Amino acid sequence: MDKYVIKQNSYRNPIDDLTFLDHLIFNFKLFLFVVSIIPLIFISLCLGNFVKPIQNYLPMLFHKLLLWLLSIKVEIEGHVEVAKDCNLFLSNHVSYLDIPILGSNLPLRFVAKSEVASWTLFGFLAKMARTIFIKRNRHNTLGQKDIIKHSLLLEEKVLIFPEGTTSDGNRVLDFKSSLLAAVEKEDFLIQPITLLYSEINGIPINRWLRPVIAWYGDMELQPHLSTLVSLKPIKARLIFSDPVNSKLFSNRKELKNFLEKIIKTNYHSVLSK
Numbered sequence: 001m002d003k004y005v006i007k008q009n010s011y012r013n014p015i016d017d018l019t020f021l022d023h024l025i026f027n028f029k030l031f032l033f034v035v036s037i038i039p040l041i042f043i044s045l046c047l048g049n050f051v052k053p054i055q056n057y058l059p060m061l062f063h064k065l066l067l068w069l070l071s072i073k074v075e076i077e078g079h080v081e082v083a084k085d086c087n088l089f090l091s092n093h094v095s096y097l098d099i100p101i102l103g104s105n106l107p108l109r110f111v112a113k114s115e116v117a118s119w120t121l122f123g124f125l126a127k128m129a130r131t132i133f134i135k136r137n138r139h140n141t142l143g144q145k146d147i148i149k150h151s152l153l154l155e156e157k158v159l160i161f162p163e164g165t166t167s168d169g170n171r172v173l174d175f176k177s178s179l180l181a182a183v184e185k186e187d188f189l190i191q192p193i194t195l196l197y198s199e200i201n202g203i204p205i206n207r208w209l210r211p212v213i214a215w216y217g218d219m220e221l222q223p224h225l226s227t228l229v230s231l232k233p234i235k236a237r238l239i240f241s242d243p244v245n246s247k248l249f250s251n252r253k254e255l256k257n258f259l260e261k262i263i264k265t266n267y268h269s270v271l272s273k
Contacts (some may be wrong), residue, residue, distance in 0.1 A: 065178055148160070
């Protein structure tokens with residue numbers, strides 16, 4: 001126990017390095033961000049339901065602006081060039097930051113629990129990004145399947161978080177197969193994406209710093225977000241693995257196990273370095 005405390009306390013807290021200038025720069029960027037997104041919201045409300053390029057790429061632009069505001073840099077690895085041919089994407093889930101990190105690189109429709117729609121700010125932004133809201137319970141698997149499959153048949157790019165919740169960032173949780181029911185024994189290309197947070201303020205993130213990024217369990221949103229926006233640059237990594245065809249698997253559990261192994265292997269191989 002003493003060894004743990006000494007090691008934890010000896011690690012420099014990146015928040016302690018912030019200066020008055022850092023806060024001033026963030027406030028200025030926040031002003032520019034608000035000024036920039038007002039016309040985006042107006043365009044989305046007026047034309048978003050009628051013009052497909054606006055549906056697809058306006059959320060990407062918003063997510064890019066959000067990453068700029070929060071000083072988040074994203075490194076891309078792997079086979080991102082084949083993403084244009086894929087229908088379904090899945091990723092591990094660590095934080096609400098996962099959304100803009102993934103959404104800034106692909107024109108995605110995210111799948112979220114129905115409760116998110118009622119959240120004051122996030123719910124509004126999720127609706128603007130055309131999020132697919134589903135009721136997550138074992139009695140509604142068919143309903144989930146139909147909603148997701150409908151979007152895939154329209155050739156929209158859909159992303160799911162198969163863990164069903166966020167982790168503490170130190171591991172990838174076991175996947176749930178229910179969200180894969182839409183592609184079970186169907187001809188859809190699926191690309192697994194491994195998402196990791198590697199640095200805060202130039203400091204490599206270890207197990208004690210990951211909760212600064214991770215939002216999980218009973219954490220309250222406002223204090224966590226307040227800490228997050230005070231940080232200097234955050235570096236994230238996206239690893240795009242080879243896509244797989246869902247028709248090659250006999251059932252969704254077999255498919256789930258295959259995709260889970262890919263993401264867990266990628267994630268833990270990076271953490272072990």
